[in-house]
Amino acid sequence: MTTTVGRYIGQSVKRREDPRLLTGHGRYVDDVQTPGTLHVAFVRSNVARGRITNLDVGAARALPGVEAVYTGSDLNPLCQQFWATMTGPPPEMGGQTPYPPGSVLANDDVRYVGDPVAVVIASSRYVAEDAADLVIVDIEAEVPVLGLREAVASTELVHRELPSNVSVTMPLPSSPEIDGLFSSAAHLVTRTFRGARATNAPMEPRGIVVRYDRYRGEMEIRAATQSVHEIKAFAARLTGVSESHIRAVADDVGGGFGQKMMVMREEAAVIAAAFKLGTAPVKWIEDRRENLMASNQARSEEVELTFATDAEGHILAVKADFIEEIGAYPPSAGATAGLAIGVLPGPYKIPVLIPGCTAVYTNTVGKSAYRGPWAMETIFREQMMDHVARELGLDPIEFRRINLIGPDDLPYTTATQMVLDAITPTETLDQVVEMIDVPAFRIEQARARAEGRLLGLGVAGYVEPSAIAFGMLNSDPAVMTMDVSGKVQIRLGTGSHGHSIETTIAQVVATHLGCDIDDVMVIQGDTASSPVGPGTGGSRTAVIVGGAAQTASLELRDKLVRIAAQLLEASPEDLEVADSIVSVKGTPQAAIPFAQLAMTAYMAPDLLPPGMGPGLEVSVRYRPPTEFTWSNATHGCIVEIDPETGLVDIRRYVVSEDCGQMINPMVVEGQIAGGVAQGIGGVLFENLAYDGDGNPLATTFLDYLLPSAPEIPDFEYGHVESLSHTLGGYKGMGEGGAIASPPAVANAINDALAQRGAAALTVFPFGPTQILDALNRAPS
Amino acid sequence: MSDITAELTVSLTVNGRSHTVRCEPRKLLSDVLREDLHLTGTHVGCEHGACGACTVLVDGSAVRSCLLFAVQLNGAEITTVEGMADGDGTLSPVQQAMQDNHGLQCGFCTPGIVVTLTAFLRDHPQPTDADLRDALSGNLCRCTGYHGIVNAARQVAHAREGS
Numbered sequence: 001m002t003t004t005v006g007r008y009i010g011q012s013v014k015r016r017e018d019p020r021l022l023t024g025h026g027r028y029v030d031d032v033q034t035p036g037t038l039h040v041a042f043v044r045s046n047v048a049r050g051r052i053t054n055l056d057v058g059a060a061r062a063l064p065g066v067e068a069v070y071t072g073s074d075l076n077p078l079c080q081q082f083w084a085t086m087t088g089p090p091p092e093m094g095g096q097t098p099y100p101p102g103s104v105l106a107n108d109d110v111r112y113v114g115d116p117v118a119v120v121i122a123s124s125r126y127v128a129e130d131a132a133d134l135v136i137v138d139i140e141a142e143v144p145v146l147g148l149r150e151a152v153a154s155t156e157l158v159h160r161e162l163p164s165n166v167s168v169t170m171p172l173p174s175s176p177e178i179d180g181l182f183s184s185a186a187h188l189v190t191r192t193f194r195g196a197r198a199t200n201a202p203m204e205p206r207g208i209v210v211r212y213d214r215y216r217g218e219m220e221i222r223a224a225t226q227s228v229h230e231i232k233a234f235a236a237r238l239t240g241v242s243e244s245h246i247r248a249v250a251d252d253v254g255g256g257f258g259q260k261m262m263v264m265r266e267e268a269a270v271i272a273a274a275f276k277l278g279t280a281p282v283k284w285i286e287d288r289r290e291n292l293m294a295s296n297q298a299r300s301e302e303v304e305l306t307f308a309t310d311a312e313g314h315i316l317a318v319k320a321d322f323i324e325e326i327g328a329y330p331p332s333a334g335a336t337a338g339l340a341i342g343v344l345p346g347p348y349k350i351p352v353l354i355p356g357c358t359a360v361y362t363n364t365v366g367k368s369a370y371r372g373p374w375a376m377e378t379i380f381r382e383q384m385m386d387h388v389a390r391e392l393g394l395d396p397i398e399f400r401r402i403n404l405i406g407p408d409d410l411p412y413t414t415a416t417q418m419v420l421d422a423i424t425p426t427e428t429l430d431q432v433v434e435m436i437d438v439p440a441f442r443i444e445q446a447r448a449r450a451e452g453r454l455l456g457l458g459v460a461g462y463v464e465p466s467a468i469a470f471g472m473l474n475s476d477p478a479v480m481t482m483d484v485s486g487k488v489q490i491r492l493g494t495g496s497h498g499h500s501i502e503t504t505i506a507q508v509v510a511t512h513l514g515c516d517i518d519d520v521m522v523i524q525g526d527t528a529s530s531p532v533g534p535g536t537g538g539s540r541t542a543v544i545v546g547g548a549a550q551t552a553s554l555e556l557r558d559k560l561v562r563i564a565a566q567l568l569e570a571s572p573e574d575l576e577v578a579d580s581i582v583s584v585k586g587t588p589q590a591a592i593p594f595a596q597l598a599m600t601a602y603m604a605p606d607l608l609p610p611g612m613g614p615g616l617e618v619s620v621r622y623r624p625p626t627e628f629t630w631s632n633a634t635h636g637c638i639v640e641i642d643p644e645t646g647l648v649d650i651r652r653y654v655v656s657e658d659c660g661q662m663i664n665p666m667v668v669e670g671q672i673a674g675g676v677a678q679g680i681g682g683v684l685f686e687n688l689a690y691d692g693d694g695n696p697l698a699t700t701f702l703d704y705l706l707p708s709a710p711e712i713p714d715f716e717y718g719h720v721e722s723l724s725h726t727l728g729g730y731k732g733m734g735e736g737g738a739i740a741s742p743p744a745v746a747n748a749i750n751d752a753l754a755q756r757g758a759a760a761l762t763v764f765p766f767g768p769t770q771i772l773d774a775l776n777r778a779p780s
Numbered sequence: 781m782s783d784i785t786a787e788l789t790v791s792l793t794v795n796g797r798s799h800t801v802r803c804e805p806r807k808l809l810s811d812v813l814r815e816d817l818h819l820t821g822t823h824v825g826c827e828h829g830a831c832g833a834c835t836v837l838v839d840g841s842a843v844r845s846c847l848l849f850a851v852q853l854n855g856a857e858i859t860t861v862e863g864m865a866d867g868d869g870t871l872s873p874v875q876q877a878m879q880d881n882h883g884l885q886c887g888f889c890t891p892g893i894v895v896t897l898t899a900f901l902r903d904h905p906q907p908t909d910a911d912l913r914d915a916l917s918g919n920l921c922r923c924t925g926y927h928g929i930v931n932a933a934r935q936v937a938h939a940r941e942g943s
Contacts, residue, residue: 014879021887022875022894024821024861031820126804203825203833203888203922254823254888255922288826498885498923670882670924677925701830701920709916709926 008507008517009728012666015503017496020252027251029207029224030285037209038067038277040270040284041128043118043135044294045110048144048363048694049158052108052117056136060120063134065127068277071118072105075272079104081237084262085230086472086534087332097333098168100361101161104238104269110139111158111328112363113696114294116266119273121282144363144694148302148323151360158328158361165361168335172321172356181317181352185308189388193380195299195742196764197325197688198681200370201706202497204254205286206295208267210235210274217241219275221248223267226260227535228527229493234263239275250525253497257678257738258369259296260497261537262331266294293699297688298370299764300325301337303380307388313402317352320344322376326359330366335359339374339465345414346381347425347461347632348403353415363694369537371678372735374465375742382460382743386750387760396747397433397459404429404461418465420630422731424658424720425461428634431656431718432459436636449755454641455651456755458747459634460740466659466732467543467629475623476540477531478548480509480556482616484602486580486595487519488556490549493533494541495525498674499734500667501541505549507663508728512553514577515594531619539732542663543629547622547727555618563600564592566609624726631724631731633657635676635744641752643775646768648684648749650711653741656718659733660726665719668733673715675737681707682738683745687765753778790854794819795863805851810834812850813860821861821891825920832919835892836860842899861891864898873939874898877932885923893919897933905940907933 020026057069081093082102089095106117118135122128145154151165158165182188208223208231219241225231228248236243253260263271266284274282286295306319320341326334337357345353372378389399404425405412411421438457445455469475479491490509494501502522510517523529534540557577564582565572568590576585583591598616600607605614636654641647655672662668685705689697698704723729742764749771750760758778761770787802794817801816808827813819813836825833827846834845837859865872871879874897884890893916900915901907907915912933916926 015882017887018879018884019869019871021884021890022861022871022878023865024819024891026821026887028820028823028888030814030824033815033818033820126806201922203831203886203920204823205825252887254825255886257922288828288831498887500885666882670885670928673925673927674885674923675925678922700828701826702828706920706922708918708920709913709930710910712913712926714930715925715927 007511009511009661009663011507011664013503013507013517013664015500016506017500017502028204028254029209029222032209032222034281037281037283038121038123039125039128040282041120041125041132042116042266043120043132043137045106045115045117045139046113047110047139047141048113050110050139050141052106052110052137053140054136054138055117057118059134060131063127063131065123066120066131068121069118069131069135070273070276072103072107075105075269075276076103076107078272078276079238079268080240083237084332085233088471099333100329101159104265104272112365113694114365116269119269121273121277146362146364146690146694148325148360151362152358158363166358167326167333167361168357168359170357172319173354178354182306182308182319185316186311187309187392188306189391190304190306191384191387191762192302192304193383194302194763195376195379196682196686197297197300198370198686199292199295199297199688199704200257200259201291201704202255202257202259205288205291206260206264206267207285208270209281209283210271211281212275212278214278217245219246221246223248223250224253224260225250226253226256226495226497226537228495228525228530229532230535231263232527235271238268238271241275248527250495253495256497257371258373258537261369261535264295264331265329288701289699292688292704293696294365296368297327297365298367298373299682301376303376305380305384307384309388309392313392313394313399315348315350315403317354318350319354322357324359325362325364325367327362327364327366331368334367336373337376340377342416342418343374343463343465344377344381345416346378347405347423347463349405349409350415364690371675372739375739378460378462378739379742382462382740383746383762386747397438400429400461420463422722422724423463423630423632424722425463425632425634427720428632428656428658429461431720432634432636432654435654435716435718436638436652441638445755454643454752454755456639456641456748456750456752457636458744458751459636460744460747461634462632462736462740464539464631464733464736464739465628466539466631467624467726468538468540469544469624470627473534473538473540475621476533476544476548477621478545478552479531479619480552480617482556482594482598484598486593486598488513488515489521489523490552491530492522492524492545493530494536494545497536499536499541500664504542504663504667505545508546508549509553512550513557515580519580539734542730543726543732544622544624546663546730547624548620550727551620551622552618555620556616559616560594560597562609562612563597567592567600567607622727629724629726629731631659631733631736633736633740635740637744637748639745639748639752641749641771643756646771648771650680650713650745652716653713654716654718656720657733658720658722658731660724660731661721661729662719663730669717671734672717672737675735676715676741677707677712678738679741680712680745683742683764683766685765788851790851792853792856792858794858795860801850803850805849807850808846809848809850809853810845813845819860819862823888823891825889831889832896833889833892835895835919837895837899842896861894864894872898873936874901874932877935878929881928881931881935883924883928883932889919889921893921893929901933901936905937907937
């Protein structure tokens with residue numbers, strides 16, 4: 001190992017999660033098999049919108065092995081509240097978040113294909129699915145509400161309890177001053193961009209096991225969740241069971257990317273069903289068809305952007321009108337354009353932003369967070385930068401340079417009143433340009449063009465609002481205990497679903513406490529031992545949990561030093577800590593190991609400094625100084641389009657990232673790679689499409705195409721490390737890879753199309769059909 | 781329905797140990813491994829043969845255990861991810877390379893990747909990069925962008941070249 005004891009931060013320490021996961025000894029939700037567990041299958045609507053005219057569960061209930069079949073009339077009346085802690089209570093309870101109507105199963109109508117109508121509980125999943133097939137559901141189909149603008153205009157309602165299909169709207173302001181600002185500009189460019197409906201598709205679908213013991217009044221939940229504390233709080237609000245009597249556990253979780261942050265209807269239905277059953281554990285493991293059809297959608301978003309620039313290409317003002325689809329039952333508000341508007345200026349000096357947004361319900365699966373829930377701002381803005389540059393006759397990189405926030409501009413207050421600081425957009429752009437060798441590429445591109453080959457280069461920059469720290473997310477806890485042998489445990493409110501927290505937080509602790517990393521145990525994912533925290537998401541962990549771990553480590557270290565000072569009859573200032581030993585500087589023989597200090601703390605309280613209590617435990621909570629900790633990156637992508645097939649070959653992919661002090665560069669690069677692959681998928685392959693009747697068309701991995709190894713290039717990484725103002729100088733970066741990659745790929749494709757004089761594409765996906773159409777439309 | 785739910789007896793050798801299992805003819809090999817033999821390292825990611833997470837070796841060939849009924853495999857030798865290393869805590873060369881190159885994050889697809897790469901590198905000791913990526917084309921990973929997985933495979937192949 002190349003690491004130095006006591007100096008782990010910044011080293012690519014190998015992951016301690018890996019041995020168990022590589023050998024088949026992980027513990028995912030379906031891996032725990034408690035005797036007596038009952039298994040769930042859902043009966044779902046196969047109609048997008050309609051009235052249930054007949055629901056007969058008699059034959060299903062009669063099947064041997066079936067314990068219960070519950071419908072909406074059985075479970076919905078048991079359910080009390082349906083809101084997420086992160087987004088707060090609904091307006092009728094004094095909050096501000098407009099939730100869809102609450103129910104865990106359909107009542108007398110269905111609102112999307114996949115809407116759960118009944119829950120079957122049986123001795124095995126096989127029997128549960130047999131019984132589900134015996135449930136008779138007759139639905140009188142009604143005209144579904146589909147499409148963004150169509151949903152706004154429709155007189156049919158997704159939710160008859162609500163006055164319209166519009167969940168949130170902020171109309172684009174209009175005034176003579178605004179009109180004058182735009183009409184007087186030297187250049188005015190307007191484009192409409194659209195994303196392709198996507199879904200998170202974690203390799204492990206959702207899953208939950210719930211046991212309610214009515215004799216103890218206790219509920220145990222084991223779930224594939226990003227936040228054990230959220231599912232515990234939600235279950236308490238849903239059922240009325242005291243939150244103190246609920247324990248939620250998540251050991252290994254097979255990816256989430258936002259999908260497992262909020263509690264969705266099926267999980268709520270299983271909680272309600274187990275609560276009603278009151279005895280045996282009830283397990284639901286989502287299958288892939290359910291995951292693609294009924295978990296969540298994202299990225300069905302559209303924006304009309306207008307950029308006004310002066311003659312030299314300085315951006316004077318931007319108008320942005322977003323519309324987004326939130327499906328029928330988003331597990332929170334669904335709408336994310338508000339945050340998107342806040343960060344839309346990105347790394348550019350945009351003096352004026354005129355925003356509008358609308359979120360609409362449709363008869364499709366609900367929208368939920370997907371890695372960078374606000375990503376639409378970068379995905380569309382960065383494509384727009386290229387469109388505007390082309391209109392102005394500027395190189396896209398030059399147009400960016402004209403408008404980038406430079407080092408001398410910081411701190412920079414955006415038009416949306418965000419204060420950007422400690423960011424390096426010009427440095428990351430410079431690094432990408434150098435790594436790619438853009439002048440050499442342009443020569444190669446021209447040569448290729450002469451041979452009839454289509455090469456393209458795209459860049460995209462962004463500023464990531466990482467370490468989101470408001471509302472429930474404002475802070476994160478760490479509870480640290482040193483045991484009598486001098487080893488430490490740190491308990492966190494996070495979980496294990498790919499972020500390497502057991503490794504990276506151990507690096508932080510070992511560095512600041514001054515011990516070997518193998519002496520640090522990271523405990524998370526169990527509400528019985530983990531302090532209350534919001535879970536893992538929002539690119540928060542490195543910054544906020546890292547800050548909490550550092551704070552706890554330094555507090556514990558301080559106590560150890562003070563005990564040692566007492567025992568050594570020295571001043572604390574004269575002591576140093578390394579390798580789990582406190583010693584007098586310059587006198588290494590005057591030293592006491594952590595184990596001896598711990599024995600003293602627990603067993604000989606009278607030897608402790610006056611006023612110091614026994615034991616070695618600290619409990620801290622770290623709240624970063626600002627609601628966002630900004631990180632930034634520039635992505636560069638080179639593609640070649642095959643003009644015969646329309647296929648896109650990504651020849652190079654370069655990322656220059658500034659996430660401040662890196663805790664573990666290997667983990668940072670892994671987060672970038674995974675995010676970029678998701679973004680590539682979002683442009684080229686992934687499309688959670690519906691037909692005109694509201695039927696989902698991509699319900700298997702043969703239809704919903706994730707990128708596979710042959711389509712993904714090797715990634716090249718550059719790093720700029722400018723420190724943030726948080727403890728440790730960290731910046732979050734978990735989502736940025738997925739945010740900047742779609743426009744980088746899109747811009748590269750459009751640059752390649754331009755080699756043939758083809759017009760730029762603006763609607764994802766950019767599949768072979770769309771690319772060939774664009775080439776065929778090009779003037780010959 | 782009585783035909784598919786009447787249990788049959790099947791004998792399997794899994795990771796070198798013989799087992800006799802009684803199960804319904806319709807029960808998938810992946811479910812028998814997980815539920816009857818408690819070998820939960822084999823993961824089910826799609827149940828239609830597309831994602832590769834459930835890949836195991838049957839008589840040495842990498843196959844999708846979600847596409848086989850256990851009763852089809854009477855007498856077969858099966859190796860799951862649990863059988864890839866010695867069981868003494870050490871990792872196989874492919875597993876070690878995966879750790880060295882950050883070839884996994886959430887770890888859910890990982891058992892299938894380990895089994896697939898083990899079989900592929902056994903049969904193709906000196907693959908090109910294109911061969912490697914093609915060999916992985918039937919294993920979906922949502923976390924890593926395949927970067928660390930491909931590097932892990934390269935490490936194993938290069939180590940063999942050098943030996």
